[in-house]
Amino acid sequence: MAKIKVGVAGYGTIGQRLADGVAMQGDMELVGVADMMPTLSIQALNENGMIGANGVKYNLYLVEGADKAAFDKKRIPVAGTFEELVGKVDVMLDSAPAGVGAKNKEIYKKMGVKAIFQGGEKNSVADVFFHGYANYEKGVGQSYLKLTSCNTTGLIRSVDCLDRAFGIERVAITIIRRVADPGDYHRGLTNALQIDKAPSHQAVDLMTIMPHVDATGILVHTPVTHGHIITVVAKGKKKVTKEMALAEFQKHPRIRVVSIDEGFKGNASLFKYARDLGNRRGDMYEIGLWEDSIVETGDEIMYAINIPQESVTIPETIDAIRAATEMQTTREEGTAETNKYLGIGKFK
Ligand SMILES: NC(=O)c1ccc[n+]([C@@H]2O[C@H](COP(=O)([O-])OP(=O)(O)OC[C@H]3O[C@@H](n4cnc5c(N)ncnc54)[C@H](O)[C@@H]3O)[C@@H](O)[C@H]2O)c1
Known part of the structure; x- marks a missing residue:
């Protein structure tokens, strides 16, 4: 089966961890991450040669309104525009600041791409309010999911x-x-x-x-x-x-x-x-x-x-990718695959 292609919007506290989580999944490909500013997190990524988790290269795309000259000045390589990233993926994980995801959704809708939003967005942004263990099946085949906080x-x-x-x-x-x-x-x-x-x-x-x-x-x-x-x-x-x-x-x-x-x-x-x-x-x-x-x-x-607020939603977000794209159609299979690739439960 071809790998599911995933992009991340907003490389902040949650976004950098979502990118890492996707990079660790053997059956997914991280196509790229998008942001607006050359933040310290992006500067650190650049200092590491744009290499993230699992030795995967993180290609950076810029959202509308970003100051490209500020990235050039810091010699941060830019792979393209936000719409170019969205055009290359099966699913977008939106971890932009709360409320921005609803605006980004217009682009996802226009381009027919599924999207998974984080807890800061209103529930109305999504078809399903999702939790990998409690209601996995409700997310199966859906286009827009929102994670719990x-x-x-x-x-x-x-x-x-x-x-x-x-x-x-x-x-x-x-x-x-x-x-x-x-x-x-x-x-x-x-x-x-x-x-x-x-x-x-x-x-x-x-x-x-x-x-x-x-x-x-x-x-x-x-x-x-x-x-x-x-x-x-x-x-x-x-x-x-x-x-x-x-x-x-x-x-x-x-x-x-x-x-x-x-x-x-x-x-x-x-x-x-x-x-x-x-x-x-x-x-x-x-x-x-x-x-x-x-x-x-x-x-x-x-x-x-x-x-652990910075990392706890990452596994359930990966479950959401599995449900939305029907990689696995039951909670048992979906959560087990996520756990396997993230190394969860090794200590048991
Ligand atoms: N921080 C937490 O503990 C936590 C936990 C669970 C859920 N959440 C939720 O996750 C979402 C993201 O929160 P965060 O804490 O990672 O925020 P953050 O401020 O750390 O990161 C947001 C990133 O988005 C970038 N950005 C700004 N405008 C953008 C745009 N138009 N398009 C794309 N990116 C843009 C910012 O430069 C920044 O890098 C929110 O919905 C929040 O409620 C946060």
């Missing part, structure tokens, strides 16, 4: 894991949300927590993807950069004990069960561990789930997860 992606992994085993009726969550990515100076230098109005969008999004689960939650912005933490209280159709929940979490390829006793004290421990593993950019595709946070409260089960 980083928090929602990790949250749904864990709730879907319990739901498939026991049936979940209701969840209540607290999101301790990192306020910025590393290097985001535009977010300011802060020393305060901030609460959003309830229910948080992650709870609402969970109900859109899993309509049979009643969800609500509160979100607290925290002045840190290395991962969100979510606590979840879940009510099953029958009582779910700690042992039952743990056994299911341990089976899930994209959930890494860790413990405080072995040294995982919080978000920074997981970030450092990913760097010690030598993972590219210090990324971790799995969510961390603390074994010693799982606790029964009456009929309900409670636990805490860690969300």
